[in-house]
Amino acid sequence: MNSSSRRRRLTAAALTALAVTTTATACGSGSDGAGSNAADSGTYTIWDPYPQFDKSSAWAKLLDQCGTEAGVKIKRTAFDTSDLSNKALLAAQQDNSADVLIVDNPVVSTLAEAGVLTTTDDNKLDTSKAEPNLLAAGQSGGKTYGTPIGANTLALYYNKAVLKEAGVDIASIKDWTSLTAALEKVKKAGKKGITFSAIGTEEGSFQFLPWFWGAGAKLTELDSTQAVSALSLWKDWLDQGYAPNSVINNTQTTSWQEFASGDYAFAENGTWQLANAEKAGFDYGVLPIPGADGANAAAPTGGEFVTVPVQGDTGRYAITQKLVSCLTSTENLYDTDTTLSYVAPTTEVQDKQVAADAELKPWVDAVKAARGRTSDDLGTKYPRISEQMWKAVQSALSGSQSPQDALTAAQSAVK
Template identity: 90%
Template structure:
């Protein structure tokens, strides 16, 4: 690709970067320079979205160790998740990209379509052990642009005492009908049913997707009968008092705070709440989100991909590949994913995680059924679809439109 055509693609991509859906978990703000190579030409640069980990952290030590193993020094810069996309696009325009770029999985397709990233065929990063459903989030146009460092997703936390008092056996919760029956029992027992996030942002779409996909609906057909059944499920829960009206404004954090009161039977939330669950002060369990007719619904994957950006100096790729391979080795995946509360992207490491902590089994099951938001080759189409989806959810839950009408309007807007 010549420099002028690449410049045009990067400029177009920059216009859509802010709209790209980012992970539903949030990191604190970080800072960094876009001067990737620095004064020391022997240094290799790594950008990541983990500003919460400082120089003394196990993560920073792993980066340095991988550098030592590859025979180079590491210059690491951490950015806020959303800021990292823009910085990566700007650096690519200036032919000053990081050697290794770790980004939220929905961003991969944006960077790939902008010509920022090399493919795994080009950079020789081995993805053969990665679960295909997780790898799909990093694929676009039949090519793979990185490898996942770990995954998180959504499931149902439940309060054992609330369910016990309501006479609900969690083994009976296998589909939407049995879940709704459980919520009815809980409400009759004087407790609260389920809380989730339906806010008008990507978080709302992220939380709706397991029910949307669990109905059999496709993101290319927001107005399908299956999609309407999923939105009707949520709407009916609010009408019957099984879910609070606050879900319309709930983030995943405020939804969790509601569950943490101990009054709710269920909460839809992610692996990132595991530490908070241990501090909640009551016995809890975890169930994969059920599909409409049973089985585990596909929940959207969060988590990051290790990618190798295009370099003007192609001689850097060999060492960059060594760094990526080191970061995603089985032992390092196990250590990193434990730190990040992620499920590993390979069966080998997942089995090791469950052996060390049996409580992770439901999360491994949920991740195995999970699906990337940009999968099915949606790529940069996803943000527009997602925006119309959360608008439809808001309209239906607020009562301003029926689920069917809200989704019809959403599909028309996408077209």
Template identity: 60%
Template sequence: MNRRSLPARAVVFATAALTLAACASAPAPGGDTATATSGAYTWWDPYPQHDASSAWAERVNACGRQAGVTIERTAYDTTALTNQALLAGQEGNAPDVILLDNPAVSTLADAGMLTAMSDFGLDTSRFDENLIAAGELDGKTYGIPIGANTLALYYNKKILDDAGVDPGSIKDWASLNEALKKVKAAGKKPITFAAIGTEEGSFQFLPWFWGAGAQLTRLDSPQAVEALELWHSWVKDGIAPNSVISNSQNTTWEEFLTGEFAFAENGTWQINSAEKAGFPTGIVQIPAKGGGVAPTPTGGEFITVPVQKDTQRYNTTKKILECMTTPEGLVETGTTFAYYIPSTADGQQAILAKEAGLKPWVDAVRTAKGRTSDNLGTDYPKISEALWTAVQKALSGAASPADALREAQAQAKQAIGN
């Protein structure tokens, strides 16, 4: 969900609520879809930080060469990309391929501008079901994940050692709470996370929400209240700082890098940064309330294929997509970005053969869940806004967790019209 500067992140949904991968604000130079020749295929992605000389650009170009065509690549930030895609679809000059932040797939599919993978014969059965679900709408698959990132709890090993906490003992909420109390008793700061009033706040709350057994179709369930009461109690009791209310995932990470916090909830994209921290680090999976690993939300982009008037183009487009998503291709993408876990079992085994230390993240991705899964589609951003609003109200003391979630359920129900 984050790419270094990552996520602070209806067509309004695409412009703000789910901008989970913003990296810049202006499009990079690239091809013009309206003037693409028969030998050129147009490609849009949300990586303006990777210019034409980057390893990523070469990765894309190599798949074009393998398919026998030239790739004309244009890069936008996530917000601009989705808006440009919707506009291009309306004007009938959409590119051949678009890489989209996964929650945006259902928005474009619902608008009728994406081609289902089955319509040009692309087999999606090898992709992990929990990951590809974010690209599904009404029984059809409209995109395939080039990889995934997700959340876990990073820890400061020195603080845990000094407090007598074994990270391996954290198996459920009770054992996590016990660990946090030990850290506080040792005079250190236990945990920080991002509860900001944006999609990032929902993204970080979802593991606890789902880990309690709650469902996004009922925000005020007893399980949902339990999850919000957990976060509320941490802030009230000084286990987490008041800054979490305004923390983005980046500011949360900056807090952790000070070396003052035992735990920080953050994502795969911080792997390299954690290795360079001035103290030893590790990760544990976010526990479910009663034990086991909580489902965490998936971040990452999907390859999608906009509807084309000339359907013969799909034959070559299919070759480009297949090149990008072979086991070797998924590993190359994952290592290019340094934080992407491949979206197939073969790809995961291949990346572990190169980077055995990624196993905890592979495990986390295997149990992760798409935010638009359960066929929520374009309803998700409206539900998410209601959810992060409830989190803000509860943590600020403006309402109790139960009251805040009751209001959230009413807000979501009104927003989606049922």
């Protein structure tokens, strides 16, 4: 079969799904790189979304180490997260995909539907140790298209001094009722309650999902009673002055900056803020986001999957499998996830992380309760659902529509 006949046509759904914006911390841009066809038989290409790590980084050295163990050289190219998705789709059209592709988890189903990725059955990858809720983000149509390298998610940071001044015992916060009661005490004490991101982008949906899922709502029913209760909670917080009107335009970065001022009791944010939390200048703690009636709410998972793109030369898969197995081994996952500020995707490595740093336990608990945005076989349907969700949140919080009317309109638009 010649190269031109192997080129794949990208589905309209796959192209539309590129609207999914990730909430990962990778940023910047990488150099141009060629896929496997540009490499000789002794060189294997790896594309990743970590341009912040240069050739001297522990991450780059690990890639080279895995290549050495497999008896090949590694040609690594780092891209901005959104740029990587586009490059991967275009490379697949040209039958010039990288041998190993590391992508943000919501993108996996998009690439899978486009015919870009092999399944773990095809490439013989062992995913048995990965936590099922994390692995689900890379599953579509009953098949698995990669393995998670690590995960981040959302939780509530809290300012211990603010809560103490307000007479709030953090152990008392078990559900929405007790959290709202704590916000009321904080306001009466002259401090600010909670800040989060409700901006009209994927970041807004990402931050709303723990409350949406924590109410028991489903992404296929945006206008359910449970969904309305979650949006009503946020709207009530704004109306009562427990959350600032700025949340409507807040990104996760600007929301964090509000919390870092030291005036707020709580901030919804992710593991990627841990380094900034250490620099904040006040004692803080982390609490998994509570569900409406107790227990930890499911928060959306961030983080990447290691995937194996389809190759015209199927003889390359044997070495590729060795590379992926090396990158996701127990020993290497611990080092990698420490570097990336991720919670590991396996219980064994999670336990090792908590043993080394007890402060990671709330994050491990949050990841254990987390859920992939494209799970439940939503796949490329998720971007459209998410867009209508953030529009509904914006409409309700701005007061232009009631939570019920906003979500009813959102559900109608999705259909």
